[in-house]
Every structure is written in C-alpha cells, then in structure tokens.
Amino acid sequence: MVDEEQPEVVSDAPVERRSRMPLVIGVVVVLVALGAGGYLWQSRRAAHATTGKVAAVELSKAELYLPLEPAFVVNFRDNDSLRYLQVGVTLMSHDPEAINVAKAADPVLRDGLVALFSNQNFSIISDVAGRQKLQEQALVTVRKVVQARLGRPGIDALYFTSFVMQ
Incomplete structure (x- = not known):
C-alpha cells in the first residue's frame, strides 16, 4: 500500500x-x-x-500674643478741627493656628482697623465707655477676617496697648 x-x-x-x-x-x-x-x-x-x-483644635493653655506693629495712626474730623488718633493693638489667642492666620492676613486686618478707627467721633471715644465699644468693634472686625480664612474666630481678645488722641 x-x-x-x-x-x-x-x-x-x-x-x-x-x-x-x-x-x-x-x-x-x-x-x-x-x-x-x-x-x-x-x-x-x-x-x-x-x-x-x-x-479637635489643639488649643494652647498659654496665652499667645500678636502685636500689630506699627501702631495705627489715623486722622478724623471733630466739628471743624482735624484730630489724630494713635492706637497700639495686640491680639490674644489660645490657638496657635489663629495667630499664624492673623500674621498672614496682616494687611487685611490693618485695612479693616484703619477704616474702623478713622470713622470714629472724638466725643464718643474720649470717654472710657466709648473706647470699650471701639475695642469690641475692633475685635469683631479681626474675628471676621480670621473666621473667613480659618473657619473659626480663633482670636480671644484684642487689647489697646496705647491710645493717644490729639
């Protein structure tokens, strides 16, 4: 096959x-x-x-201070005369992060405080109650700026370390 x-x-x-x-x-x-x-x-x-x-926010037990240097110098009118106001401001907080935010926002804080200080009336801020009210308004102004950046007010107090009117 x-x-x-x-x-x-x-x-x-x-x-x-x-x-x-x-x-x-x-x-x-x-x-x-x-x-x-x-x-x-x-x-x-x-x-x-x-x-x-x-x-939880880590708050320091120690008080942290931030002086806003240089002091604020503004002018404002009182009737027909021109007046000057020099205010030294220091912020206090127990929150280190709030102090850092305030340092970073210094120009914004200074702008708000200058606007507040220059719109004052001499007869009102020349007495103790008027200065205390101005101090409260300044604290509210600072807290708004810090709140917008940090999400919490963060600043516990605002102190006038000098207050000179002329």
Whole structure:
C-alpha cells in the first residue's frame, strides 16, 4: 500500500489574529473606575472629617500674643478741627493656628482697623465707655477676617496697648 497521505495544504493567507482592542478597552475602563472610586473615597473622607466629626483644635493653655506693629495712626474730623488718633493693638489667642492666620492676613486686618478707627467721633471715644465699644468693634472686625480664612474666630481678645488722641 502506498501511503496515502493527504497532501499538505500550504496557504499564503494570513493567520486570523484575535483583536486585542476589547482587552485594552477593558483595562482602561477598570483603571478609570478605580481612579474614580479612589477620588470619591478621598473626597467623602475629607467631607466627613470637616462636617461629620470636627477634629479637635489643639488649643494652647498659654496665652499667645500678636502685636500689630506699627501702631495705627489715623486722622478724623471733630466739628471743624482735624484730630489724630494713635492706637497700639495686640491680639490674644489660645490657638496657635489663629495667630499664624492673623500674621498672614496682616494687611487685611490693618485695612479693616484703619477704616474702623478713622470713622470714629472724638466725643464718643474720649470717654472710657466709648473706647470699650471701639475695642469690641475692633475685635469683631479681626474675628471676621480670621473666621473667613480659618473657619473659626480663633482670636480671644484684642487689647489697646496705647491710645493717644490729639
């Protein structure tokens, strides 16, 4: 018997390859999903830390002081005469972070306080009650600026270390 072998068929047609495109698309989708999940997890964790459970603020037992140097010098009118006011201001806080924010916001604080001091009436601030009211208004002004940057008032007191009117 003669070996009846099937003749080998050699074809020049290219071998059909499976496309890798679905695999690449699948990997990209998985990576995007993981990235989005990580982002959402981080943002929820941060939101929970700021809204759900407010982290305890490390307050110092010691009083921290920040003198606003140089002293404020403003002029204002009293009837027909021009008056001058020189005020030395020092801030006090138990929160070191609030002191740092106040240092960084010094130009904004000074602007607000200059506007406040220059709009005073000589007859009102020449007595003790008027100076105390001005001191309270100055503290409110400083707290607004610190609150806007820090999220809490932070400044416990404002002191006039000098107060000279002419």
